[in-house]
Amino acid sequence: MKRILWLTESWAFDTDEQIVPYLKRHSDFSLTWLVLGKEDKPNGIEYEYIKLPYSYGNIKLYIFFRKIFKQIRVKDYDLIYSSFHGFPFYYPALLKEKDKHTPVVHAAHNVDPYPVWPWKLRITVKFEFAVLTSFQMFSKHTARWFKEHYPSKSFFYAPMVVKDFGPVQTDTYKVDNNKVNLLFFGNVVANKRLDLLIDAVKELPDGIQQHVHLNICGKCRTGKEVFLHQIGDCKTISTYFKRIPDEEIPELFMKHQFFILPYQDVAQSGPHMIAYNYNLPVIASDISGFAERVEDGKNGFLFHVNDKQALMEAISKAVMMSSDDYQNMKAELKEFVDKNYSLQAVSQRYIDYFDSIL
Structure with missing residues (x-):
């Protein structure tokens, strides 16, 4: 039985938390799962948690990583899967301690650089692509980009699985069941274009707007007052600018009729996968990260990115759907x-790729 060491940086835990237990039970691999981070956390049922004692820029972390890799006998594993950045000392320590013939598969959450990327992330990704040879891509468009820019590297495509927060447990958010309820959910940052969505809803024709309600739910670190001023006295829009507790997420995604993704750029979206878990159709911009996941007019609606009029038209189409068409x-x-996105379907992609390189 081939042995796999699975290393997850704590920020990437959500991506791996369903995949690893499934592979443990439904593959022929023997998996050891370590989660590393700066937070104080207990061990999980499926994994061991290791707290990092130093900042990533501290040279002592290189020594710490090498000590950990020696203790777990990293040389004895047949494959290492790494959902980790840890720049600049993590990969040098791992490559120093592992057997030179053992493949390392890097989970490439960041691939094609966006203008908003900080310089450190740009350097980190370039370093990873330079020193490693095997990768996972989470979207088809990043896979195409990677193949074009790194034709000699090996990779496989496996998207994020749908994200399940369980059944509805709360009744916190009020919706009008006589209207089409739209949901914007997640941390509010500039590239998500909430400003575009607010303007589009406010400028809908009266005959459409009276049948629509938009709930904006998510933490807004900066600019909240600007958005509230933009909304003004519009009764069609309600705001919940706060961190949404996990137990309230199922309620939100079950009470609304469409999830809105007006983003101007994204590689993959966690909230998108939550919507798909709860079978909630989306209205999304036609950027590559969404266009590969939405069949326009069939399982959702697409609109041209950053185009307010196109967004208004997509919302209008959603509002005018008959009950039969919506079902x-x-x-x-x-x-x-x-x-495409069930746990079983996505996990099989991991199994097939691991088999191909072992």
């Missing part, structure tokens, strides 16, 4: 998700 869209979405 057909949800049925199409469920079939699409089961085929």
Whole structure:
């Protein structure tokens, strides 16, 4: 039985928390899972947690990483899967301690650089792509970009699985069941274009706007007053500028009819996968990260990125759907998700790639 060491940086835990237990039970691999981070956390049922005692820029962390890798006998593993940045000392320590023939598969959450990337992330990603040879891509468009820019490197495509927060447990958010309820969810940052969405909803024709309500739910670190001023006295929009507790997430995604993703750039979206878990169709910009996951008019709606008029037209199409058409869209979405983003379907991609390089 081939042995796999699975290393997860704490920020990437959500991506791995369903995959690793599934692979432990449904593959022929023997998996050891370590989660490393700066927070104080207990060990989990499926993993051992290791707290990092120094900042990433501290040379002492290089020594610490090498000590950990020696203790767990990293040389004895047949494959190492690494969902980790840890720049600049993590990978030098790992490559020093592992057997030179053991492949390292890096989970490339960051691939094609966006203008908003900080310089440190740009350097980190370039370093990872230079020194490593095997990678996972989480979207088809990043896979295409990577193949074009690094043709000699090996990679496989496996998207994030749908994200399940369980059944509805709360009744906190009020919606009007006589209207089409739209949801914007997640941390509010500039590239998500909440400003565009607010303007689009406010400028909908009266005959459409009276049948719509938008709930904005998520933490807004900066600019909250600007958004509130932009909304003004518009009764069609409600705001919940706060961190949404996990137990309230199922309620939000079950009470609304469409999830809105007006982003101007993204590689992959966690909230998108939450929506798909709860079979909630989306209205999304046509950037590559969404266009590969939304079949326009079939399991959701797409609109041209940063185009307010196109967004208004997409919302209008959603509002004018008959009940039968909406249920057909949800049925199409469920079939699409089961085929492409279910835990079983995505996990098989890992198994196939690991088998191919072992």
